[in-house]
Amino acid sequence: QVADRCAAAVFRLDTYETEAYRDEGLVTGEASGFFITEDGLAVTNYHSIADAVSATATLSTGDVYEVERVIYYDPDIDIAVIRVSRTALRGHDTSAFATLDIADSGTGDLRAGDTVYAIGNPLGLGLAVSSGIVSATQRDVERYALPCVMSTADISEGSSGGALLNVYGQVVAITSGAYVYGNSMYLAVPIDPILTADLTGEGLTLPEVLEAETVG
Structure with missing residues (x-):
């Protein structure tokens, strides 16, 4: 859905x-x-x-x-x-x-363990959806000025700029990157500044x- x-x-x-x-x-x-x-x-x-x-x-x-x-x-x-x-x-x-729709509270209501969905254009192959759970809601990452949302919803090269959605289909973050040497450690920057x-x-x-x- x-x-x-x-x-x-x-x-x-x-x-x-x-x-x-x-x-x-x-x-x-x-x-x-x-x-x-x-x-x-x-x-x-x-x-x-x-x-x-x-x-x-x-x-x-x-x-x-x-x-x-x-x-x-x-x-x-x-x-x-x-x-x-x-x-x-x-x-x-x-x-x-x-x-x-953007979630009214941005990432404010996210909790570790919440289900999320990533939707974007991985590898330029066309739109794809993946699901996972929130691993951390405020993970400090060197390249970003704001703490990131870390989740297990798969993204790949080409997914940058896609949407991370909550169970209501509202945007909570923007899929952005991953820990290269980690497993299922995908990063999204919070939508809050928007x-x-x-x-x-x-x-x-x-x-x-x-x-x-x-x-x-």
């Missing part, structure tokens, strides 16, 4: 490090993302877009849409909110995207984000 209800709101994120690669159709990065508003605001990991000058979102229907702007991003907590065009590059234009972020601004283009972070 979680998969049926949520899959339409999750997409494959293809990124391109140069316009030449984009023109040639040479994808340089594959990740995941999910919509949080019908007009095209979507969440992913910052590291998924960090080196990109262009990106596209491919839905489960096969329809492809361009990433227009980055509305919010924070490299330290590895979160980005992007705006996706409703005009299709391939397939059908849309008036409204399917969306996922609850208070200002998502009303015009944002930046992907090249502008790349330039700002390179200069910085």
